[in-house]
Amino acid sequence: MYQQLLAPIHRFLQCETPDAWINEAKKPQNLSIILQDHMMCELKAAQSAMFLLRKYAADSESNQNLLQWMKPYEDFAYRKIGDLNSLKGKSQITKKIEPRSDQPYVAEIIDKMVLLIKEELHHFYQVLEIIEQRGIALENISAGRYAKGLMREVINHEPYTLVDKLIIGAFIEARSCERFAKLAPYLDEKLEKFYISLLRSEARHYEDYLTLAEQIAGQDISARVAHFAQVEAELIRAPDDEFKFHSGVPIV
Numbered sequence: 001m002y003q004q005l006l007a008p009i010h011r012f013l014q015c016e017t018p019d020a021w022i023n024e025a026k027k028p029q030n031l032s033i034i035l036q037d038h039m040m041c042e043l044k045a046a047q048s049a050m051f052l053l054r055k056y057a058a059d060s061e062s063n064q065n066l067l068q069w070m071k072p073y074e075d076f077a078y079r080k081i082g083d084l085n086s087l088k089g090k091s092q093i094t095k096k097i098e099p100r101s102d103q104p105y106v107a108e109i110i111d112k113m114v115l116l117i118k119e120e121l122h123h124f125y126q127v128l129e130i131i132e133q134r135g136i137a138l139e140n141i142s143a144g145r146y147a148k149g150l151m152r153e154v155i156n157h158e159p160y161t162l163v164d165k166l167i168i169g170a171f172i173e174a175r176s177c178e179r180f181a182k183l184a185p186y187l188d189e190k191l192e193k194f195y196i197s198l199l200r201s202e203a204r205h206y207e208d209y210l211t212l213a214e215q216i217a218g219q220d221i222s223a224r225v226a227h228f229a230q231v232e233a234e235l236i237r238a239p240d241d242e243f244k245f246h247s248g249v250p251i252v
């Protein structure tokens with residue numbers, strides 16, 4: 001079943017999540033950090049997709065609608081405004097997002113990123129629901145080194161910047177998918193089911209990012225993909241003094 005989803009992801013990534021990370025992640029005392037960091041990763045996934053939409057694809061009126069769409073989630077995460085109830089159903093966007101130009105990739109970015117944002121915001125809501133059901137008190141979780149370590153490698157002029165960011169998107173989605181699958185059997189039944197339920201959309205997000213990167217580059221991107229594969233695998237394999245959803249090998 002889901003092994004089929006994972007096969008291309010395992011080929012894409014240069015290493016599996018190390019067992020040392022799994023051993024740390026399955027400790028009951030670390031569940032609270034895993035869930036909270038995971039929830040923030042869902043928000044960040046939605047925000048990065050929205051950044052790409054606003055910078056490269058949507059027209060200026062649509063950009064305002066996009067900001068409004070994200071606002072309740074950012075208010076909740078950063079300003080402690082709202083709750084599970086006020087976020088209910090907010091992952092749907094009711095307004096149409098219009099393209100800023102008729103370049104073919106613009107419509108493609110809009111289609112893929114709007115769906116992706118919807119799904120990530122829904123995942124955010126689902127993780128928050130689990131956190132609340134388990135009586136876990138929300139803390140401020142700082143970002144780990146993983147995304148920063150990848151973003152540091154982005155080429156600073158267009159169209160390479162956009163292509164690099166899309167490739168990074170593919171790696172983050174692929175790693176999340178691989179990690180959900182590897183961790184799931186060590187969690188309680190409810191969480192195991194939930195993590196497995198996320199695999200399908202995260203696997204599609206990985207594919208969408210990679211396809212967009214190829215289309216927009218209009219040339220072979222395998223050298224950039226190989227470069228990011230190496231950087232990504234180093235971040236996953238190197239010792240890491242912070243334990244997070246995307247952290248490296250824990251220093252215990």
Ligand SMILES: [Fe+2]
Pocket residue numbers: 042045119120123198202
């Ligand atoms: Fe997600």
Ligand SMILES: [Fe+2]
Pocket residue numbers: 045120173201202205
């Ligand atoms: Fe995703």
